[in-house]
Amino acid sequence: MAGHSKFKNIMHRKGAQDKKRSAMFSKLSREITVAAKMGLPDPEMNARLRAAVLAAKAQSMPKDNIQRSIDKASAGDAESYEEIRYEGFGPGGVSLIVEALSDNRNRTATNVRTIFSKNGGNLGASGSVSHGFDRLGLIEYPATAGDADKVLEAAIEAGADDVESDDDGHRIWTSVDSLHEVAKALEGSLGEADATKLAWRPQTPVEVGEDDAAQLIKLIDTLDEDDDVQTVWGNYEISDAVAEKLA
Template sequence: MAGHSKFKNIMHRKGAQDKKRSNLFSKLSREITVAAKMGTPDPDMNPRLRLAVNTAKAQSMPKDNIQRAIDKASAQDAENYEEVRYEGYGPGGSAIIVEALTDNRNRTATAVRTAFSKHGGNLGTEGSVAHGFERLGLIVYPADVGSEDKVLEAAMEAGAEDIASTDDGHEIWTAAEDLHQVATDLEKALGEAETVKLAWKPNLTVDMDEKNAATLLKLIDVLDDDDDVQTVWGNYDISDEVMEKVGG
């Protein structure tokens, strides 16, 4: 169940983006509101809302902000957001999946298409790259939560499918439909996770050289800065040496 982490680059980017607290909280609030509107406003009875709230807590989002986002779902003037997925190719033949929550499809599509075209990529049709990924649940714990053996044992008992432990932390993978239950069981054994979310895991990764890595990271930054974009996934792998050179 163990293996080399191919997602460390994404985690590094995520860490850099977390400094933009206002933008991050806005995205988290939107996901909470949408999750609450799609089901019951009780996290214990709504798995998607539970995951959204757990993710918000892991990012130190204040409880008042979380509750306001839940309450907003039942407000008469609440915005109606729809989920949209964009797929395309980035520099160096990398495949990119962009998940968004938007109240204006035209605005979001234009922004995403522009980001791709300006940074060495091109937007494709839905399904153009998703076939190269698996839709799985991802749970991330910091490295200091315990040894690889301890986390591996807890993950196996909770019903996880795979685990990758590195100096950066522990990534635990589950079937998409099992994410809520596995996360709940792991919380009892290891405490609250840093990340609990549905993810796109690539079947194969593409190594990025310095030139392509620099352009790719600019593309990801532009996409992350868009208020409508929730998450960006890719099949790229950037070595530590290259990441240092491009300032990642």
Template sequence: MAGHSKFANIKHRKGAQDKKRSAMFSKLSREITVAAKMGMPDPDMNPRLRLAVNAAKAQSMPKDNIQRAIDKASGGEGEDYEELRYEGFGPGGVSIIVEALTDNRNRSATNIRTAFAKNGGNMGSAGSVSHGFDRLGFIFYPITAGDEEKILEAAMEAGADDIISSEDGHEIWTSMEELHAVSGALEQSLGEAETVKLAWRPHMMVNVEESDAVTLFKMIDALEDDDDVQTVWGNYDVSDEILEKLS
């Protein structure tokens, strides 16, 4: 149960959590609707929907918005979205995975390719970088949830595969198939997690220098600004000193 990760550091870089809330809510709503359409409209009976609802709650999305997105699926409303994954390379040799929900794959491919090309990267073929990642379940608890020993005991009892505690909080990793069960067990012992989601965890991190970090973050911002893009994952490791300079 050991390792090193910059997950929390990277996900909270440059105040990304604070920008463009309406666009973020739109993406969360899209995921909720798609999840509800694919299964039962009840989060307790639909693990993917529960993950989507938990992600929305973690971003303080109003309950009415969440329910409206579920009702849209139940009523057969809304577009039919296709799940797509794009892979490519960013500045400094960083590997990037982009997940999208789109009703127009040509538009998405063009926009994403452009975001790579204009910011020192290039889009690759399917599988060109994902072989360097594992698709896993990810659960995050803030440091206030307890000390490392308490979290470790709870995570092992719940059947988690790995836990990494730092001053930022506690990362708990599990298999994709066990995420629903493990997060449910942890909720019983630790309360509701800050984050419960499927994630791409890199096998190795790439250290990024300041000059490349500036361009890399511009590329990631351009990708995240696209309405069709749901999540952007990468194996980049940027030092706290550089992050502080760029924040």
């Protein structure tokens, strides 16, 4: 599989799970608060908040934590975060898109630029790589949701545009505008999704060799560890054989 998830699977097997979980909850909480602040505090009436809550539930974030994050926005005492997108290049000529929520643009820009430069990459100008990606809706289900045929049939009936299935699970792609309509329809046939979100899908994947993949993993891992970074998307593709060697 190409992109974010394969490397995520590798990193989740590398230890320091408590620290990663705490950082993940912090980022999920920030997204929930921002989403609630930008719209209504009701997930049923706020598509972005609904996606954020679903993502939090998929990571077993406690309900009390989710509600506190929503209440924080409603109370008007939440920090002001700015959405920022960075674009750059990683080892092996890979294109990367980094999405951040920051209360200090200068700090975040400095941190992201430093991480790129110290890990074999370089930060580019706005628009330098995003032209090679499509902005789409993404709904993710675990492999246990059903076999490829079952998920494909459900996705077609729900109005999805494309489906990718492998041993890691199912990725259902939609247009941005139809994401939440398709997600709701799929809940009826497949249950609640692991994630419902906006994503960057590469138009032309780049296969990465073992040496470049090791450095790329380090770059993405370090970006993920930054408090302000929410998501990292890339056009990389790594073979199962190389992934197992690096696991």
